[in-house]
Amino acid sequence: MNSPDHQVKTAFFKTLPRPARIRVLELLSHREYSVAETLPDVGIEKTNLSQQLAVLRRAALVTARREGSTVHYSLAGLHVAELPDIARRILSGVLTEQIGLLDDLRDPAHSAVRPQAVDGG
Template sequence: MDNNQNQTAFNNKDLDEETLFVVSQTFKALGDPTRIRILNLLIHHEYSVNGIAETLQLRQSTVSHQLRFLKNLRLVKYRREGTTLYYSQDDEHVMNMLKQMIDHACHN
């Protein structure tokens, strides 16, 4: 039996610390209006940092900070073109959950 097996497989009552950390961090990323707006933009296509800032009426600094947050969680990635960085989504599963929740919230 695999030592790295998660507790879900054992149907245990509590979650192991690492799973708990990853899950809470990921949901936390989706738990802020600014990050949701950024990710919602990136559903459709890539954007530069300034592109996001202008579209969402946010400071460049704010966008950059939140992108770093999302990048650390591998929820977004970027490609460089000259001095411009184009950010795009990097976790299809999480993006699907975001879409689901937006639809869930809209169907009231």
């Protein structure tokens, strides 16, 4: 169960749990950005953003290109751009199921499981 494959996948998923990292991936799915360009959309301090970008770079999710004193970031591949969308689709399905369950709890008439009549025969 603790195969190298599982360890690599676990390390990969550990790079994603910060909202700033997800937001950066969403932004970079549209175009290349410099750190200064991403600051207003990510909403964290420059130092913190640089740290988050470094984590994404070490995980090979983003690449960096220096132009003078400016560093521009882009996604490391097309599949990386799909990550936020895939997560959104998965969560949408989960939440849709939960809403259905909530509706059933609120209105027993909606429930798929209805009590059976007892045959007195």
